[in-house]
Amino acid sequence: NAGVTQTPKFRVLKTGQSMTLLCAQDMNHEYMYWYRQDPGMGLRLIHYSVGEGTTAKGEVPDGYNVSRLKKQNFLLGLESAAPSQTSVYFCATEDDRKNIQYFGAGTRLSVL
């Protein structure tokens, strides 16, 4: 039982490049979230989804897009990466019966 799997684990991009971060879950949870974690800022919500085919903006959505074509996958896209997007990105899923979120191991992204 893998839980929440994020790929890739590390990535270095040049300014202006694009990439997609993948989050896959095997817990059959409806809700999924993308956060970024920066020193002194804590975890901030980028986008979230309450079910297949749905997405919504979080606290810091600018510069990111998401898609939830399948229930088990939640993709986070950076169309034109900027140095300000250097961060650690975490995906989470939620057991909505218990209001508990489960996190993946994170993706470390550096934008040069």
Next chain:
Amino acid sequence: QKEVEQDPGPLSVPEGAIVSLNCTYSNSAFQYFMWYRQYSRKGPELLMYTYSSGNKEDGRFTAQVDKSSKYISLFIRDSQPSDSATYLCAMRRTGTASKLTFGTGTRLQVTL
């Protein structure tokens, strides 16, 4: 002013000590309170979960919520070197997919 305030530390204690970690918050609508533990270069994992006010104990860990003071605490008894990690408080309102608001985390080091 941030909705959730948490001292970043670092907090260094000797093995066996009692550790007290705290968060204050400003939003009186928060009803669910959580503590996550995050080891270096890993994702947050849920440690304690409390609904509304009161205490909850789980082994060496005790979570307290004082809604009148908007103050939550996590106590760790008989601290171990394996408790060395960053501890994040998190809280949310009731409602479907309500946003989880995190503190910035307190880094704890338990020394031999």
